[in-house]
Amino acid sequence: MLRYIAYRSLVALFLVWLVVSLVFLLLHLIPGDPAELLLSQGSLAADPAAVAALRERMGLNDPLWRQYLDHLGGVLTGDLGTSFRDGAPVAEQIALRLPRTLEVIGAATLLAALLGVPLGTYAAVRAGGKADGLLSLLSSIALSTPVFVVGSVAILIFAQKLQWLPAGGFVSFSEDPVQHLKLLILPASAVAISLWAVITRMTRATVIEVLERDYVRTARAKGLSRAPILRRHVVRNAMIPVLTITGLEMGTLIGGTVLVEFVFNWPGLSGYLVSAVDARDYPEVVGIVIVISMLFVFLNLAVDVVNALLDPRISLVKS
């Protein structure tokens, strides 16, 4: 087992290196000069001498291979470098922003699961009925409505018209817990809507499948009432694929909440990545990509290992 984990960790590290090198190369291939962009903000003509001096300061005049090696050397020693724009340490900024993105994803998943599992089960039990039809329609709408539309409509209703919630922004929990939670409600709900649809549909499908299993029929034959059968035998067994799909969706969201972060002004990691790409802030882009790819790769590894530990039928080591 340990050998397997060590082997997979090495593969994971190789994958992270590959991703980082590709991103580094692509960033330098696409047009856009970080120094020029910084000094021409507001569409003003930058002084060429100033641009040249700034390029030198940023280390952009070194050959590409040296910039690459310097950066990689830094990464290996745990130093993700500093922002081209204001010299802020990249690792510190990521540590600040990653929890904010995870918070939105976590809150959205909780909300989606709390609503999706009971409603999906209900739809399965009443399969073919009116409620099932309505839920199916609602989940189709939820799945097909882009998150920025949901977000904009929510802002219009709850912030502009009803004035119940702030339109967007961020206040840290330690500074003002109530305001923090108020600001979390809309972005978390906007992300939750499509996740809810996925969970509801997945729950419905798997519950229907489990309902037809022999052990459910046996439980019924034993005279057990409906509620305990659903609770103990059906939903619990139906949850395995639902959990898998929820996990996958959460993983995708780590780098994919950019629209929500933009629409609600939530200063998370995705928005940080986009602004870094816009400014061609190479150290920031590479740093964020390292963190996101490591999260992905090592989450996969963790899932494989946990699966193997839980289910003896899954073998980690080839016989």
Add this chain to the structure above:
Amino acid sequence: MTNGLNRRHFLATSLAAGGLGFLGTRAALAQEGGTLRFALSAFPPNFEAWTSTGTAAGTIKLLMHRGLLSYGPDGMLRGELAESWETDAEGAWVFKLREAKWHDGSPVTAEDVAWTIAEVANPDNAAFRQGQLAMITAVETPDARTVRMVTEEPLAVLPGWFAHYHMPILKKGEPKDTQIGAGPFMLDAIDRGVSLSLKAFDGYYKEGLPKLAGIQAIVYADENLRVAALQAGDVDLAEYVPWQAMDQVETDSALKLDVVDGPFMYLTFNGSRAPFDNPLVRRAAAHAINRADIVAAAFFGRGGALEHLPIAEGSEFYNAEFANAWNYDPEKAKALLAEAGYPDGFDCTMLSTAQYGMHQSTAEVCQAYLSMIGINVTLDLPEWSSRVQKGNEGQYDLAIMGTTADNNDPDGLVSVVDGSLPNNFVRSFGMPTPEITALFARGRAAFDPAERQAIYRELEQVAIDTAPIVGLAWRAQGYGMKSNVNGFANLPGQLTFYSGITLEETFFG
């Protein structure tokens, strides 16, 4: 069916009401003493005082720092750290400083000014005004409150350089991103990328100012959210109100809109190759485009046609005879094209960007109108960063550009029109303009208003004939604010982004 309230309904309603109760009403939270909440469009990329870091950063600089001069709400130059300024017998500029203090309590001295000028001229500091301040050959400080600036030849426009928000005076020896300034507000807290808190400086040199106790600048990058935040009562003042939302802000009884025409859209050309190296072709393009459609499509009617150099109608340098010099006249455009040797038109590439709707819409309107005179335009719409580089490298035939001039003086147009400057995406590529360069130099050296007017009239005539750039549209620049915000003014014309200076006089009432 009954309308009576049964037990189940009552419980459900009570639960819902209880659950929502903690949300409160936003209106109740709107007034919070003397702190103004200001929706900024972008977070300053850094706090380097002399670097061109954008207009949002410029507003923050106008809160923390002060230059020698500034512009008042009427658009006229006024003293800040300098209380008077004039040229002496040798043509040098002499600034007399007033009694002012830095945020650390120490006095602002002539030494600080001399040190600032030396630092700005140092290329390593990547200062916005580096090029201009290099023309100052010596800075003398005869006493602690007098600064004398010597230039090779007299420069009428020099005071204007010291009024720019990217040209504040810093305390001698401070780092260029220092938080110590002489402005009305002090930086209190920074949440990078999110917000900035500033509090009033009680040692500010203007009696009774600032009127606010503090300013909370919150970044809303999404223009729609900025308006939503204003309407929801999350903020008191918002910059860059998008054109499509201006009606909405104007008709909201709780809000008001302060809007001016200042920034402008224009065409730049690649003068290093055919066909746009030919002024006849450039003029043909100028006469081919109906500007009203640009104003309608890109700015929702909020702006105006620009058929001459971007000198505003209210300016003393405005030349009424050129008002419609590049008017929409497709027949004239075709004739000019034929005269240039392209009776059947030609194919070319127009550079713009898909990142900003106004740039793309302007490009699409121009493309449609140019096709009517036989110029078949292929649009190149990369994201902004790539567009900047392609513009700098001349990878285009003609391009859509939008900006503001340095100030309302015609000399503020140098960066846009003067072809002797190095290639840059804000001006045409590879297009020397020797006559215009010479006229700009004469204008800078002339002190007599009538003489300056004559020089710039001649300059505009040359520009109309040679079309180094072609004006397209003025665009409205608006600040939205709650009705109880007073004292804030959107400065006229090209000075709109200097408006942050009036936050020292802003108050609730």
